[in-house]
Amino acid sequence: AQSVTQLDSHVSVSEGTPVLLRCNYSSSYSPSLFWYVQHPNKGLQLLLKYTSAATLVKGINGFEAEFKKSETSFHLTKPSAHMSDAAEYFCVVSDSGNQFYFGTGTSLTVIP
Amino acid sequence: GAVVSQHPSRVICKSGTSVKIECRSLDFQATTMFWYRQFPKQSLMLMATSNEGSKATYEQGVEKDKFLINHASLTLSTLTVTSAHPEDSSFYICSARDPSSGIGELFFGEGSRLTVL
Numbered sequence: 001a002q003s004v005t006q007l008d009s010h011v012s013v014s015e016g017t018p019v020l021l022r023c024n025y026s027s028s029y030s031p032s033l034f035w036y037v038q039h040p041n042k043g044l045q046l047l048l049k050y051t052s053a054a055t056l057v058k059g060i061n062g063f064e065a066e067f068k069k070s071e072t073s074f075h076l077t078k079p080s081a082h083m084s085d086a087a088e089y090f091c092v093v094s095d096s097g098n099q100f101y102f103g104t105g106t107s108l109t110v111i112p
Numbered sequence: 113g114a115v116v117s118q119h120p121s122r123v124i125c126k127s128g129t130s131v132k133i134e135c136r137s138l139d140f141q142a143t144t145m146f147w148y149r150q151f152p153k154q155s156l157m158l159m160a161t162s163n164e165g166s167k168a169t170y171e172q173g174v175e176k177d178k179f180l181i182n183h184a185s186l187t188l189s190t191l192t193v194t195s196a197h198p199e200d201s202s203f204y205i206c207s208a209r210d211p212s213s214g215i216g217e218l219f220f221g222e223g224s225r226l227t228v229l
Contacts, residue, residue, distance in 0.1 A: 034217055043118065043205055043220035044156075051216075090155065092218075098144055098209070100218060104155045 002027045004093050006103035014111045019078040021106045023065075023091035026072060033074045034092040035065055038105075044090060050074060061085070086110045114140045114210040118221025125196055126229055133191045133224045135206030141186035142208035146218070147179075150203040162189040196228040 007022040025031060032051045036044040048059025055067040065076045074091060091103040115138040125131050135145055143164045148156040160181050161169040168181035178200075180192040189208075193200050203225050207218040 032216060036220075041121075041203070041223065041225060043116075043222045044207075044218075045220070046217055049217050094216060098146075098161065100146075100158075102155045105153075107153070 002029075002031065002093050002095060002099070002101045004091050004101050004103040006089075006091050006106050008106050009104065010107045010109070012109040012111060013081045015083055016080050019076070019081045019085065019108065021076040021089050021091075021108065023074045023076065023103060024072055025074060025091070025093045025101075027093060027095070029095050032094045033065075033067060034094070035059065035063070035074075035076045036090045036092060038088040038090065040087075047076070047089075081108075081110045083110050083112060114138075114208075114213070114219045116142075116206065116208050116219045116221045118206050118224055120224060121222055122225045122227075124227045124229065127197055128195055130192055130194045131196055131226060133193075133204055133206075133226075135189045135191070135208070135221050137187045137208050137210075137219075140208075140210040140212060142189075143186060143211065145183060145189040145206055145208045147181060147189070147191050148205045148207070150205060150223075156205060159191075164189075193226065196226070198228045201226055201228045 003026045005024045034049045035047040038044045048057045050067045058064045063078045089106045094100045117136045119134045145162040147159045159174045162181050162183040164183045183189040205223045206221040
């Protein structure tokens with residue numbers, strides 16, 4: 001069975017400081033992993049994806065994530081937070097079919 | 113990336129009426145689309161998987177007669193909330209995969225905020 005755990009329901013950082021949003025997964029297969037961002041009253045936008053190529057994945061808006069199989073983690077990072085990064089972030093794991101498993105989300109607040 | 117369009121973005125209706133939400137894949141053909149419901153400050157809850165040309169697959173606990181799903185073409189799926197009641201008020205989101213992408217990520221619509229008075 002597959003599952004996703006986002007370890008922090010809420011993260012608060014100051015503008016210009018690094019962002020770390022944590023995600024751990026369990027999977028019986030070689031998973032595909034995704035990070036999505038959701039702004040209020042909007043749909044989800046793909047930030048980045050891991051699909052068994054390079055373990056360090058670079059996404060949009062300066063975000064990146066590292067797949068660590070030994071730790072079953074796929075944490076999302078950004079070197080310097082911007083006010084526009086304030087949003088809800090979801091980690092998603094998928095098998096090779098149509099099954100997608102969503103984390104509970106992490107709300108990111110950026111303090112000016 | 114691929115684009116999924118969802119309409120309307122907001123709808124207010126009276127209790128007892130029905131509301132239809134459309135989900136379109138604009139630049140790809142989607143044999144499968146997904147419908148979610150999202151409560152405030154919560155994750156997405158999968159309601160059903162919509163399959164083109166066949167019946168939708170509903171998740172446990174989702175009323176098929178309340179939430180009617182039709183996927184009549186490769187680019188359009190609709191969700192109809194029948195005889196809506198205030199407890200149906202929520203944020204509904206659709207998504208689809210682009211089969212040609214090879215990676216399989218989901219592309220999401222912008223969501224529809226339903227308010228039932």
